[in-house]
Amino acid sequence: MGDQHKPAAPDARDFLAVDTSLDAEEGSIRDTVRDFATRELLPHVADWFEAGTIPDPRGLAKAFGDLGVFGMHLEGYGCAGTSAVAYGLACRELEAVDSGLRSFVSVQGSLAMTAIHRYGSEEQKREWLPRMAAGEAIGCFGLTEPDSGSDPGSMRTRARRDGSDWILDGTKMWITNGSVADVAVVWATTEEGIRGFLVPAGTPGFSANVIHRKLSLRASITSELVLDGVRLPESARLPGAAGLGAPLSCLNEARYGIVWGVAGAARACYEAALEYAGTRVQFGRPIAAFQLTQRKIADMVVDVNSAALTALQIGRLKDAGACHHTQVSYGKFANVAAAQRVAGAARSIHGANGITLEYPVLRHLLNLETVATYEGTEEVHALSLGQAVTGIPAFR
Structure with a gap:
């Protein structure tokens, strides 16, 4: 048959030619995120890791918003509506630089934005999702607690009714972007079961404290959320969220x-x-x-x-x-x-x-x-x- 039919030697960087099965759009998204990550993130990430923080999280959020990776797998409200594979490729290229940077995007899009998109009211979606997709607002996701990690059903954060309002008390731990977030998605136990609430930054009784002295995920902002008699209107509850x-x-x-x-x-x-x-x-x-x-x-x-x-x-x-x-x-x-x-x-x-x-x-x-x-x-x-x-x- 001759040597003209001999397969080419494998690429050392993609030995099984996995990426050859990507379609044109997926390949384009991969390349766009890889180029951004290589140009804008890689030259700085070692310094950020050494410093134990992201010096300009709002600037980074705006850059990610301009790139289109926040909530990119969601439909409408300023989100790109890409495939799951395309979103995965973006995560791969970001974490090839640093896990903390991929976490920034994951917490914003897959946790905070997904909670609002899937369980929020129309008013909540319109208020938050377009700004979060654009990187103009940052969200965090408050589920884990100091004594409740792998067993979130045992959470101690409580929400009780007070007239038409809710009063929240409790502590959340290991919350990415907590101290820089404009809104926190907070999960709490109520008499009706576990429910989700949107807690805007600056709400009386709500505070976020940065966790220092980390030896891992240092190019990331990790926080403790404290809720001390936080009063929220009924409109702050995620109406579609019921149960764990x-x-x-x-x-x-x-x-x-x-x-x-x-x-x-x-x-x-x-x-x-x-x-x-x-x-x-x-x-x-x-x-x-x-x-x-x-x-x-x-x-x-x-x-x-x-x-x-x-x-x-x-x-x-x-x-x-x-x-x-x-x-x-x-x-x-x-x-x-x-x-x-x-x-x-x-x-x-x-x-x-x-x-x-x-x-x-x-x-x-x-x-x-x-x-x-x-x-x-x-x-x-x-x-x-x-x-x-x-x-x-x-x-x-």
Whole structure:
């Protein structure tokens, strides 16, 4: 048959040619977000990580709004209405720079905006969603509490009726963007069950305190929300949200973004290690020439491409309306673990250089420690998978 039919050698950066199955629009969105992230975010992220904050969160929000990534998978109200795969690709390219930056977008779009879009009144949607999509208003999502993480149903935040108003008391913890948010989506237990409320910044009795001394997700603003006798009108309640299923459905949207995002972090670590191994010379040879290094690289290739395939398949299922929440758990469980393995191996290949911010690998490795536990811990997703295939719940 001749050599003209011999397949081309695989691309080291997309070994299984996963991205060749993207359509033109998906490829364009990928390229647009990747170019923005490389140009506007990557040169600064190490400094932000070292400083433990985002110096200009409102400027970043406006830039993300101009890019069109806030709530991009939602329909109407200034949102782009893209496919789930397109949104996933945006998450992948952002987290290839830093998990904290993808979290900024996920919390705004998949948590706060999705809660309003799915459960809010028409007035609430019109008031908040266009401004949030444009990056002119920032939202946060208050579910987790100091003593209520994996078991949100045990939350202690309470909302009680007082005439036609509601009075909220409680504390929320580990809230991304809490101290810079214009509106907080807060979940509370009432006599009728769990309900959601929109709490605008500046409401009397509502405060947000920045959490300092983090060793992970440092290029991100994390806060504690305190509600001390916060009085809200009935119009602040999300009318469509009834029960724990409402906030959990929003969390599933955020978990979906993580499935893609960590694939980007893994790819970034792998590419950094591949380049470093090819240029770092020891014993007269680049360290990529040694068998132990090549084994690490081979394992990374498998993890990076498996994560990319997993994200794409779950995205296709989501776009077809056929994605079960346990399949998202599968993706988070598998892809976070894969990304952690890749980041750890990449750090070892970099040697002492791997612990500095001159290279991205330890920054990603530390960030992934947070990603492994938020939006459902590794253990919770393992139990979700176990129940899905055995039919036996093991949570209690």
